[in-house]
Each structure stands twice: as C-alpha cells, then as structure tokens.
Amino acid sequence: MSLALREALLAFRRAPLMSALGITTIAFSLFAFGLFGLVALNIRAALLEVEDRVEVRAFLADGTSEDAIAALLGDIGAFPEVREVGYVSPDSALARSREELAEFSDVFDASVLPGSIEIRLREGSRDPVTVQAVSDRIATYPAVDDVRFGREWVEKLYRIRTVAVYAGIGLGIVFALVAVIIIGSTIRMAILARAREIEIMRLVGATDGFVRLPFLIEGTIKGTLGGLLAVAMTWLAHGLITRTLFESVFFSPMQVAAGVAAGAALGFVGSLMSVGRHLRAVWRDA
Amino acid sequence: MSGVLRLDAVTKEYPRTGVAVRDVTFAIEKGEFVFLTGPSGSGKSTLLKLLSFAERPTSGEVKVSGFSSTSLRSADIPQLRRRLGIVFQDFRLLTDRTVEANVAFALEVTGTPANAIGPKVGRLLTQVGLASKATAMPHELSGGEQQRVAIARALANDPFLLLADEPTGNLDERATRGIVQLLREINALGTAVLMATHDLSLIMRSGYRYLELERGVLLYDGTDASRLARHQ
Structure with a gap:
C-alpha cells in the first residue's frame, strides 16, 4: 500500500x-x-419561501356561529396536511384590506366582507394535488361558502x-x-x-x-x-x-x-x- | 515427470502470422543448463513466451513448476512469474532509477517486507559483481553491467528457472563471456537456465545440451556440437 x-x-x-x-x-x-x-x-x-405562502382560504357563510367556527377550526386543524389554521373575522379582514389596498379606505362596514379561515399546509403537502384535495374536503362543510387557493400559481x-x-x-x-x-x-x-x-x-x-x-x-x-x-x-x-x-x-x-x-x-x-x-x-x- | 519444465506436443498458432511453434516436446531437469538456438523467426521467442505464460499454446501442454497451461488461471500467473527469472537482450531496466532501486523494485512489487529488501539487494549485487555500482544510474554502466543488473533483478525472487532471451545479443565478446560465466555460476547454485542465443560458438565451447528450432519445429535436442560446426 x-x-x-x-x-x-x-x-x-x-x-x-x-x-x-x-x-x-x-x-x-x-x-x-x-x-x-x-x-x-x-x-x-x-x-x-414562496411555497411557504401557499395557503387555502375558506370563506364562511354569513351568520356562522362562533361555536360552528370553533368546531370548524378544530376539524380542519386536525387534517394531517395542515400546519396551522386561523380565523379571520370580517373586521380584521377589513383592517387588512385597508392596509393593502387604497380602494378599501372608504369602506367602513365590515359586514361586506365574509369571515374566513386561513389554512397553511405542512411542507410536503403543498403540491397541486394535495392542495386541491384539502380544498375539496374543506368545501364539504356546510358552513363553508367557497374555498380559494392560487391554483395556477401553485401549479406553475x-x-x-x-x-x-x-x-x-x-x-x-x-x-x-x-x-x-x-x-x-x-x-x-x-x-x-x-x-x-x-x-x-x-x-x-x-x-x-x-x-x-x-x-x-x-x-x-x-x-x-x-x-x-x-x-x-x-x-x-x-x-x-x-x-x-x-x-x-x-x-x-x-x-x-x-x-x-x-x-x-x-x-x-x-x-x-x-x-x-x-x-x-x-x-x-x- | 521430474522436470521443472515440460512441453508436450506444443503448437502455437497466431491468427495473422500462422504457426510459430509446431508440435514441440522437451523437458528440462532441475539444475540443468540448456541453450536454445535457431535462425531469427524460428520460434525461440515464442517458446520463451509460452514458458513464462505470456502466451498460451494453441494445443499441447506447457508445464512449469507444477503449473499447467491447461488449468492455470490468469490470476495464478504472478505466482508462477515469481518462480521464474527472465532477462532480455535489451536489459529492460528502469532508466530513471539507480541500480539498487532497479533490483529493489522487483522485491517491492512482489511484497517483500521492507526491512528485508536492503540486505537482499546488497547480496544480489555482490553476486553479479556490481556491489560498487549500487548507486549508479543505468546509463552510466556498460552494456555488460546493465545486463548484470537485469540478472540480479531476475534472481530477486530466488527463481528455480532463469529464462534468458539472447542476453548477450547486444554485447561485445568480452562482456558476453562475462555474462555466460555469471549464468554458469548461477546455474551451479541450483537454478536451471534456458538461454536463447544465435551465438553457436558459445554453445560449442560449453558442451551443454542445446535445442535447435527451425521454422517452429524442434530440429535437434542433444549435446552433439559437431552439427553446429557445419552450420558455421
């Protein structure tokens, strides 16, 4: 050697x-x-970093009770793909919108905006197929009016x-x-x-x-x-x-x-x- | 069989150049000194290649020290080579190393323990009469001295058989006598020697057994030097 x-x-x-x-x-x-x-x-x-911002937003029907919202948060939060869930009340949605968009500065009535649940997914569950599956599951809850996620954005x-x-x-x-x-x-x-x-x-x-x-x-x-x-x-x-x-x-x-x-x-x-x-x-x- | 080397009906045919050795049979006994002669292209070198297993026979069997060409695996060849010493007309020394490094090389690459190499190289160089030139480079030596280095290297692993392919072919008369004398001394210590040569006078003077090849066929195997006198 x-x-x-x-x-x-x-x-x-x-x-x-x-x-x-x-x-x-x-x-x-x-x-x-x-x-x-x-x-x-x-x-x-x-x-x-961008992926980290992938989120699903479930808009709630008008008049959903606080109990129902809490139950919904508990349910969705227990999905294996979900990292965190958070409730955005109409008031805070308005406040956020005012910050981000000047057009909202003259809107004072929060009731024009729906309440929503923001769902952030775990790493590894942010691919288009999983995001779609989670959205579909959330959409089956009666209190959920509409589910949105940036589908094209995620796919691109x-x-x-x-x-x-x-x-x-x-x-x-x-x-x-x-x-x-x-x-x-x-x-x-x-x-x-x-x-x-x-x-x-x-x-x-x-x-x-x-x-x-x-x-x-x-x-x-x-x-x-x-x-x-x-x-x-x-x-x-x-x-x-x-x-x-x-x-x-x-x-x-x-x-x-x-x-x-x-x-x-x-x-x-x-x-x-x-x-x-x-x-x-x-x-x-x- | 008692021979250290035996060829049995050996034929070697090359795809392009045809038959180089045809149906050759002979044996060499332990401690014998045998010459191999014949004109250029008569098959001497092919025969030596067959003996060192650089080539395998097309048919027949070559047996060297218990190794047979019919059953030897390529992986066994190094073991066989360690039992043979081989020297050539052109010495084949490593020109970028000293005399002692050339001899040591053969010991190093065959796994001799490092502390045994120095003393062994000293003994080998003394045996071939070059103890005083240990640190010289090959180009500083005469042809005869270079061949002595090659012989020392060939003896490094204590071979039972020394194959010499025209070892004096590049040497003058005096150097030739010295090399043949050295080979005789080595032979006297028990190593069999097979030496290929063109030099018929060398064979005649020695009175040793010789093999004569012509066009690949073994023409003669014996000690009758008078036949050679006719060739000259």
Whole structure:
C-alpha cells in the first residue's frame, strides 16, 4: 500500500504539468456542475419561501356561529396536511384590506366582507394535488361558502421546480461523464508513460491488483483535488454573485463534502475504467 | 515427470502470422543448463513466451513448476512469474532509477517486507559483481553491467528457472563471456537456465545440451556440437 501511494505521488512529480492539467479540467467540469447546483439550490430556496405562502382560504357563510367556527377550526386543524389554521373575522379582514389596498379606505362596514379561515399546509403537502384535495374536503362543510387557493400559481411553481430538478440531473450526468472521460484519459497517458514499469512489474510477478492500485490512487487523488478546486471556484463565484447581483445561498458543509466525494468517486471510476483497458495494451512480450 | 519444465506436443498458432511453434516436446531437469538456438523467426521467442505464460499454446501442454497451461488461471500467473527469472537482450531496466532501486523494485512489487529488501539487494549485487555500482544510474554502466543488473533483478525472487532471451545479443565478446560465466555460476547454485542465443560458438565451447528450432519445429535436442560446426 505504501509503495502504491509512493508510486501514485511520484506520478505527480514526474508529470506535474499533465497532472495539473488533469486536475484543472476535472475542477472545471465539477465547477460547471457546482454553478448549476448553486442555481438549483437558490431556485429551491426561493421556491420554499414562496411555497411557504401557499395557503387555502375558506370563506364562511354569513351568520356562522362562533361555536360552528370553533368546531370548524378544530376539524380542519386536525387534517394531517395542515400546519396551522386561523380565523379571520370580517373586521380584521377589513383592517387588512385597508392596509393593502387604497380602494378599501372608504369602506367602513365590515359586514361586506365574509369571515374566513386561513389554512397553511405542512411542507410536503403543498403540491397541486394535495392542495386541491384539502380544498375539496374543506368545501364539504356546510358552513363553508367557497374555498380559494392560487391554483395556477401553485401549479406553475411546481412546474418550474420540476424543470429545474430534471435539468440539474441531466446536466449533472453530462458533466460527470465528461469528468470520467477526462480522468480516464489522464490515467491512460500515465499508464503509457509508465509502460516500462508496468511491464517489469508483471515480468517479476506483481499481481494485477498491485499494478492497478497506484493508478486508482492517482485517479482518486486527482478527482479529490479537482473537487476541492471546484468547491473553491464555486465559492468565489457565489461571493461574486452575492456582492454584485443578489443575496444567494451556498451549499451546506454536507453538500460541499458530498461534492468533493463525488470528485473522488469520479476520479476512481475514471481510472478504474481506463486502467483495465490500457494495461492490456502495454502488456508486451514479457 | 521430474522436470521443472515440460512441453508436450506444443503448437502455437497466431491468427495473422500462422504457426510459430509446431508440435514441440522437451523437458528440462532441475539444475540443468540448456541453450536454445535457431535462425531469427524460428520460434525461440515464442517458446520463451509460452514458458513464462505470456502466451498460451494453441494445443499441447506447457508445464512449469507444477503449473499447467491447461488449468492455470490468469490470476495464478504472478505466482508462477515469481518462480521464474527472465532477462532480455535489451536489459529492460528502469532508466530513471539507480541500480539498487532497479533490483529493489522487483522485491517491492512482489511484497517483500521492507526491512528485508536492503540486505537482499546488497547480496544480489555482490553476486553479479556490481556491489560498487549500487548507486549508479543505468546509463552510466556498460552494456555488460546493465545486463548484470537485469540478472540480479531476475534472481530477486530466488527463481528455480532463469529464462534468458539472447542476453548477450547486444554485447561485445568480452562482456558476453562475462555474462555466460555469471549464468554458469548461477546455474551451479541450483537454478536451471534456458538461454536463447544465435551465438553457436558459445554453445560449442560449453558442451551443454542445446535445442535447435527451425521454422517452429524442434530440429535437434542433444549435446552433439559437431552439427553446429557445419552450420558455421
């Protein structure tokens, strides 16, 4: 193991330019991935914030008694999808309307507005289907006159998010493939550069695993360094965006660690795929 | 069978170039010194490849130290190679490392404990007469000295059989004598030697058994040097 590590590190010293080139290319592919991830992350953060405001409003029939309202609040509040319910009396509805809309400033009679119940849903229950189902259930209560929720708004939000997720996955796969191919070819070059050593290793009876190990270590180290570099570049880009455009969110430490681990995994897979194929090619006539 | 090496009706055919070795049968006993000769393209190198299991026979059986070409798995090949020493005409040293590092390499990659490597390399270099050149780089050595390094490396895992493919092909007369003398000393310590060579005078002077190949067929197996005198 220590010999394999030494051989792997020796590869960096023997071909520093090629190693740097390999690491940089990996870093750039992961950086592109990281940038997209950052965009997706920020869309997601924005969506969560907007989603938080998704609410269902049940307008009550005129003359609904306080007891009936209390019973209704209890019932709806017990729905598994519901996070909180609140009663908005005609008076407070008027007060709120006056605050928000100038047209209401000359309306003094609260009786023109119906009382209503505001329902906020739990996270995970804010998709269009669930919102519709909850609304339908609330509408069956006789005291409820009408149920409203921003149906189109909810649906549009979800479409954006779905597109963002699929685009992220698609681009992620493309970039991962690019990284694997790049690492594979740097390993290929490393194998060709060390063809003589490999030949002698086999000649004297080194096992296949032993011959492979330094290249796998080399690929994994390159992937890890590429991942770290990509994280640094993404962080700088994030700083730049926050300073010049808008406040944005950065990856959590866990996500950063996962990104670096993904670099390492790509490096490992790339070298594994390359090593088997090219070792055969340099296996001359020993 | 008592031989350390045995070929039984071995034929090797390549898809493009045709038959390289045809129906060859012979055995080498423990501690023997045998020459292998024949014109270029007669199948000497193919035969050596078959013996080191770099190639498998198209038909027949190659048996080396209990390993048989009919049952050997690829994963067993490293174990077999550790019991063989192989040297080539072009030495095949690692030019970016010292003499001792070249020899140590063979021990390192076969899992010899680190503390055993130094003393062993010292003994091997003494055996081949290069103790004083341990820290030299290969390019600082003469051809004969480089081949000695290659032989020291081949002996690293205490092989029972040394395969030498034209080991003196690149060397002058004096260096050739030195290498053959070294191979004899190694042989005297119990290692069987199979040495391929073009140099018929070498075989005649030695009086050793030799195998003569021609167009892949084993033409002669014996010690009659007078046949060779006619070739010359």
